[in-house]
Amino acid sequence: MMEDPELDMEVPSPSGSFLNEEASVSMEDQPIEEEEDEDLYYIEPRRPSLDLGPLPMETGALLYVERPQSPAESYLSMRSEGIGSSVVSSEEDRYCTKIHLERTDSFSTCYSVDSDDCEIRTKVKSEDAMDDDDTLPELKENLTDVVQPYLTVKFVFTAICKVLQQLRPIGLETFRGHLWHRYPQSFSSSLQTIDIVDIVDQMLACYSLRVSLQITKAVLLQLEQKRLVDFLEDLENENEVHYELRERLKKLYGVFEGPGGEERPLDEVYTDLRIVKGANNGPNVEHEVMTIPNLANKKPKEDKHIHDIISVDFIKEIEQVIVLRGVAGSGKSMFVRKCVQEWSNHNLDHVNLMFALPIKEIKQKFGDSDTSFLDILYHFYPEAKRLNTKQYSSNKCNILYIFDGLEEITEDFDLPNTRCIFDINKPAKLKVIFASILKGVMLRSGFFLFTARPLPKFHVPHDTKHHVYEVFGFKEEVREEYFKKRFKDPKQAGRVIAYVNSSRTLQIMCYLPLFCSLLSDFCQSIFNKQGPDAELPKGITLMYTRLFLALLRDYRKEREAAVDEKEFVKSLGKRAFAMLEKGVYSVCISYPRDLEPLDEAESATYSGMSTVFYVKPMPFLDEKMFSFLHPTMQEYVAALNAFLSCLNEDKNLFDAPKSKKWKLSLNKKSSSIIELYKNALEKSLLCEDGKLDIFMRFLFGMSNSSNIELIQRFINPNVKWTSVAEEVGALLRKKIAENQYPARAENLQFCLDELVLQKSPPTRKLSFKR
Structure with a gap:
């Protein structure tokens, strides 16, 4: 039977x-x-x-x-x-x-x-x-x-x-x-x-x-019908990879890791970003004291969301590239995490497969060695090995590749003169692989999303169909929402929001998600150490120092920089101080001779301290402009430069021009930090427009002992620091009492707040050895 x-x-x-x-x-x-x-x-x-x-x-x-x-x-x-x-x-x-x-x-x-x-x-x-x-x-x-x-x-x-x-x-x-x-x-x-x-x-x-x-x-x-059997098996493999990818991406991108390794679902923290179609809109120039003209074209544009960017219409088109631009800390990586989460939760089902590939990690793993695109893909997503290689070039399988951090590979990134490759199995340098993708000769049926800072030496080829979007961070109406989500305790969230609202400058800078994250970590550490009722410090200098170090750390961490860190900070500071003296916050990329030379790639691309944008002074004429991340960042770097020049080189940048005989006396190191404060204070009080007000807050905040500990890496090893809090505080109180400049009186009180973020014994000496 x-x-x-x-x-x-x-x-x-x-x-x-x-x-x-x-x-x-x-x-x-x-x-x-x-x-x-x-x-x-x-x-x-x-x-x-x-x-x-x-x-x-x-x-x-x-x-x-x-x-x-x-x-x-x-x-x-x-x-x-x-x-x-x-x-x-x-x-x-x-x-x-x-x-x-x-x-x-x-x-x-x-x-x-x-x-x-x-x-x-x-x-x-x-x-x-x-x-x-x-x-x-x-x-x-x-x-x-x-x-x-x-x-x-x-x-x-x-x-x-x-x-x-x-x-x-x-x-x-x-x-x-x-x-x-x-x-x-x-x-x-x-x-x-x-x-x-x-x-x-x-x-x-x-x-x-x-x-x-x-x-x-x-x-x-x-x-x-062996062909149809193979087709059905390809569908099965794709479906299995599809499922495993979603599960992997949920674990990698669907979780927010807070201080101390605390993990929370991304939705509990994510706050909507302002994203608009187009680019070159220039930096945020909103300022507490000054009214700074915006040279870029700032026509109001409609905000875009994830489903507007990764839309069904976008997937229907072939050879499509999305470039998501934004200054350092504006939320590009946060957008990537949200985009991946949306797909893993079945909210972008017109995309069959999605691969998120952080370029920094790719560079750390493969460096300058030759590798193929499939080797890169298999390293991060081993389950992709079960896919038929023909599916990567099939119009029936919509695959979206997300590359976060294009600035990581822009050294010698010469798109026009790079000889491209077509085969995803062929080994090549990373810059050749990415040039081939951007030129549309590799993975021609794929879809790509690149995130990048405004890069001075990079343009997507004109014959590559692409869309450009710009990320501007948080809108003002949602900035407080981030802190309400970030802190589980509503009382703590309210205290952090009150701290931010105590300074208009902090309110403005919270347009950067990175700044909000650093501020939250800072406040959380205070709550953890001193209890939930701990008093949050006044002032803004310490937060800017944390932002400065975060950007610089990101720039130095996994990269062999051609310029020494101290020299880079010194060059950056000289540029910031020279621009501040002239009362300008952006300059044409062909810099005037009287400004300190600066490597734009080091400043804009890798450290994120500055940015580049285009203006159109005349029809058919574009000018590339340079500016700092924000006008207050320029003022901070200028104050840091003035402070370090006094400590390391015994130079008082606010001294009036002296005779040649006086200049020789510099060898005797006759200038002091007290003299720097006196001269700077006198000069700032004479500025009726208040262009040095924020600068002076940062300058006084530099001498706070907590801030000194953060910037000690930039101070020469043989310098011994003696706290000047009492002397400088007395100087400020005297000026406030005299009330000779009532328009500057409020700013003098702000300077006093910066000075006493944390009280230190006036006789304490700190010796910095590297």
Whole structure:
């Protein structure tokens, strides 16, 4: 006796029969006697057909689906629970899958949703009922096997439909015939009158998901349709990789790690960013004291969101590149995390696969060695090895590659003169690989999102179709929202917000997510050390020092800089002080001779201290402009330079011009930090427009002992610092009492606040040794 391979599956019988004892079915339509109980076929009632909704067939929604004891029994359970044929999936119920499919591609226009063509038997057939089934493929189902969560009803239904739609009408008719001939025990009537959707519906009702795929491949092989079998296997591999990618990306990008290693879901912290279409809009020039003209074109533009940028229309276009620009700390990496999270949560289902690749980590791993694009991809996502390499160039598989931090590879990045490569398996330097992608010759069917700071020496090739967006950080109305999300304790959040609102400069600088993050970490550390009722310090210098060091640390961390750190800070400070003296906050890239030379790549690209933008002074003429990250950052760097010049070189930048004889006396180091403060204070009080007000706050804040400890790396080892808090504080109080400059009186009080962030004994000496 030949056994029916379907019955090799260890499927338990239902607890009761839904038919009367006289009902029986066989292939020969011969009745079976009532008393032959062991040969009876129990026929379960018709399950509800799958819900065919309005959405197009796709492989987007992947949920964990556990195979029940019997496929038919699973459909019955859906109906008994009142769910019907359309089961809504949720996180709470991972065993249900929602199906929404269009029937427009079916070969038949006549379809009965309540068709009763499929019945399943749960007892072994008699020997007489067995046919010549020697060529039946072996279909074994072990109920102890672990069910793969990526194998869902929606995917299997869609995948088989896609495959059968590629058969010609004659091929489809042959497929029906083979299916009926080989598996007649699963269908109660011929399949010649039903369409593709009905066929797949009945297969899924009678078999498990994995066996349904097995049957489809077996029949296709009998029809010598190896190409379609390969296509179906590619869909399976893509679906498995799709699921595993989502799970990996959820762990990597869906979690925010706070100070002390505390992990929280990204949604609990993420705050909407302001993103607009276009670029070269210039830096934020909002200032507490000054009114600084904006040289760039600042026409109001509509804010864009993730679904506007990674849109369905964008995916429909070929050879597309998105460049997301923004100054250091503006939230580009935060946008990437949110974008990846949206995809991993099934909110960007028009993207089949997404690979997020941080360029800094790529450079750390592969450096200057030759490597191929696939080697890079497999290093970060080993599951991608199961994909067919043809899928990377297929227009049917929408793959989005996200590269965060393009500035990491701009050394000698000569796009026009770089010889590109086409093969993703061919080893090459990183700059050649990225040039080939940007020129559109590698991965021509892929879609790319690059994040980058405004780079002085970089342009996307004009013949590459691309969109440019600019990130401006937080809008003013949502800046407080970040702190409310960041601090779980509403009382602590309120105190941090009050601290920020105590200074208009802090309010303005909170447009940078990086600044908000550093400020939150700083306040949280105070709460942790001194208790939840600890007093937050006054002043702004300490926060700017933290921002300055964070940018500089990012610039120096994994890169062999051509310029010594101290020399770079000195050069940057000289430029900031010279611009401040002239009362300018941006200059043309072809710098005047009287300004200190500066490497724009070091300043704008790697450290993020400055930025570049374009202005159009005349029609058909563009000028590249240089400015600091923010006007207050320029003032901070200028104050740092004045302070370090006094300590390291015994130079008082605010001394009036002296005779040659006086200059020689510099060797005697006659100037002191007290004299610096006196001269700077006198000069600032004479500025009616207040252009030195913020500068003076930073200058006085430099001598605070907490700030000294942070900037000691820039102080020469042989310098011994003696606190001048008492002397300088007395100087400020005297000026406030004299009230000779009432317009500057408020700023003098701010300077006093900067000086006493943390009180220190006036006789304490600090020796800095490196």
